[in-house]
Structure formats: C-alpha cells, structure tokens
Amino acid sequence: MKSLTDWNRLHAAGDNEGEPEFEVDWTSAELVEPEPKKLISLRLDPDIIAFFRSEGKGYQTRMNAVLRSYMEAQRKR
Numbered sequence: 001m002k003s004l005t006d007w008n009r010l011h012a013a014g015d016n017e018g019e020p021e022f023e024v025d026w027t028s029a030e031l032v033e034p035e036p037k038k039l040i041s042l043r044l045d046p047d048i049i050a051f052f053r054s055e056g057k058g059y060q061t062r063m064n065a066v067l068r069s070y071m072e073a074q075r076k077r
Contacts, residue, residue, distance in 0.1 A: 001055065037064075
C-alpha cells in the first residue's frame with residue numbers, strides 16, 4: 001500500500017499551525033487500553049493467505065478487519 005501522506009509538507013509545518021480548534025479538558029481524560037488479541041491456530045486456503053500477504057505488511061490485521069466487518073454485518077441482520 002502506498003502512503004498518500006505529504007510528509008515533506010508535514011515536516012515543514014512543524015508541530016502546531018495556528019490556534020487550537022477546541023479546548024481539551026485533560027482532567028476528565030481516561031486511559032483505555034485495547035484488549036489483547038487471542039492467539040489461535042487457523043487453517044486457511046493457500047490462495048487466501050497469498051492474497052493478504054501480497055497486500056504487504058499488516059496482513060493479519062487486515063484479515064482481522066475483514067472478519068470484524070463480517071461479524072458486525074451479521075449482527076445487524
């Protein structure tokens with residue numbers, strides 16, 4: 001996957017541009033830690049694995065996202 005981010009423009013801009021758009025109340029901020037993933041053994045067809053791997057780094061995360069989309073669509077039925 002090729003990044004569409006204009007990194008040169010971002011590096012040249014610095015950390016802050018202009019006034020903040022809104023105030024942040026850090027006193028009510030809450031740390032939310034993601035639930036750890038479960039390690040499982042899963043048998044998949046070779047072409048499925050080849051397809052996701054061909055998309056580059058992070059293929060297991062993309063496979064998880066596809067499964068999550070399917071799960072959420074089924075829950076809405």
